[in-house]
Amino acid sequence: MTETAISRLSEVASGLAATAVATFLLPARDHWAGSVLESAAGHHVAGVAAGMFGVRLPAAGRRTADEMTVRVERRSIGLDRRSLAAAFPGATGSVAVFLHGLVETERSWFRGAAPAGDFGARLAADLGTSPVYLRYNSGRHVSENGDDLVTLLSRLVAAWPVPVTDIVLVGHSMGGLVARSALYRAQEQAVAWLPRVTRLVCLGTPHSGAPLERRVAQVAGLLRKSPLAPLARLLALRSDGIQDLAHGYVHQRQWADDPGVGRPAEPASPTGIQRLFVSATLSRTEGSAWGRLMGDLLVTPVQAGDLAEDADIVWLGGLNHFALLRDDVVYKALLDWLRADDVPARAIA
Numbered sequence: 001m002t003e004t005a006i007s008r009l010s011e012v013a014s015g016l017a018a019t020a021v022a023t024f025l026l027p028a029r030d031h032w033a034g035s036v037l038e039s040a041a042g043h044h045v046a047g048v049a050a051g052m053f054g055v056r057l058p059a060a061g062r063r064t065a066d067e068m069t070v071r072v073e074r075r076s077i078g079l080d081r082r083s084l085a086a087a088f089p090g091a092t093g094s095v096a097v098f099l100h101g102l103v104e105t106e107r108s109w110f111r112g113a114a115p116a117g118d119f120g121a122r123l124a125a126d127l128g129t130s131p132v133y134l135r136y137n138s139g140r141h142v143s144e145n146g147d148d149l150v151t152l153l154s155r156l157v158a159a160w161p162v163p164v165t166d167i168v169l170v171g172h173s174m175g176g177l178v179a180r181s182a183l184y185r186a187q188e189q190a191v192a193w194l195p196r197v198t199r200l201v202c203l204g205t206p207h208s209g210a211p212l213e214r215r216v217a218q219v220a221g222l223l224r225k226s227p228l229a230p231l232a233r234l235l236a237l238r239s240d241g242i243q244d245l246a247h248g249y250v251h252q253r254q255w256a257d258d259p260g261v262g263r264p265a266e267p268a269s270p271t272g273i274q275r276l277f278v279s280a281t282l283s284r285t286e287g288s289a290w291g292r293l294m295g296d297l298l299v300t301p302v303q304a305g306d307l308a309e310d311a312d313i314v315w316l317g318g319l320n321h322f323a324l325l326r327d328d329v330v331y332k333a334l335l336d337w338l339r340a341d342d343v344p345a346r347a348i349a
Contacts, residue, residue: 068136068148070156071106076135079155093165094129096120097153099136101173101204102241106133108172113326119170119334126335129168132156138174139239143252146181150191153182157193168199168338172325173299174241176205176277180269181250187270200275201334203324206299207277207307209247275311276337277302278330280319296321312337 069076070087077087085091098120100108109118116122120131134152136145157164169179179200186194247254279301281291295301298321302313314333316324324330 068134068145068152070152071133071135074107079152079159081159081161084156084159085161088130088132088161090124090130091161092128092130093162094127094168095156095160095164095166096123096129096131096168096170097179098131098133099149099169099171099175099178100134100138101171101175102138102245104138104172106135108322109133109325111326114328114331118326119331122331123335123338127338136178137241139241141240141252142174142177142244142250143181143185143254145178145241146185146250149178149182150185150189153186153193154191157196164193164196167193167197168201169197170201170203170334171205172203173205173321174245176200176202176207177244177248177250180207183270183273184251184268187268194270195272197270197273199338200273201337202275202277202311203330204279204296204299204321205277205302206245207248207302209245269309275309276314276334277307277311278314278316278324278333280316280321280324280330282318282320284317286315286317291317296324 070079070084071077072087077083098106098109100106109120113119114122117125118131120129120133123129124131134149136148138145153167157167169183171177171179179202183194183197183200186197279299280296281288281301282294282296283291285291292300296319301315304313314337316327316329316333319327319330
């Protein structure tokens, strides 16, 4: 294949997703947003398109496809007191916020859930916690979604039907990075709700980066300096969110100051928050070479030395990356940890 052909191929591919959306989806915006994109298959397509390429699919109502939203029964909920009271009639002061991962939507927590229900419904029954599911464009930078989470939680806490006394953040994969990013930003901004965050749970989160994405980034760097440079443009189609996963970036200055090279230091982490980092491997033997190599297919096991903050680390064997969203053994580990009475008292501002 000639360099001209390769260049042309990359140009075609770079515009493919956006062109398809503009040609086929936008003319039928209301129909797709109100029906197809809200179907089970539509949710999956929307999550993949956004996560892989940062594509902005049509969004229902006035909200843009990039805006982080609270979702209940496949619809977005306004962050005013009346809307929240109607959507959460049994609201309690203890709130668990669920953040999906890359190429997912909030419906990923429900797909294939156990007969007892999804994690949020089970926590509501077992601990009286009100589950709140968010959707965001996982193709954006983690730090951008972290900023949006700070804004959303500020509005949510202010308008919640009852006073919020306790917030637990639960993130799957990239969702854990988004939660951590929000906590850093909340500390920098000294937001009022930060003292109410008592727990952070990260399920299969690539805290120190995803090895597969690092390899792709390295290949792209080599291609840019070779006669096959046009191929690097194909790899550059990867969304900002995916590229952040190479090193687990959680703050803007990490990718802005040193894009694609190493791992700049993270900002200071908020204190007084209990953290649970859960990782899984296909191998049922903890510490096995196979488990370290393959991990859960997408993320390798977290190690204490990899972390920039203190956390309780739980390893689960015989599970893949997406089983962390719904498996009973994951829920048991989560519930046992949340029931522990060693959470330090924190002053509520």
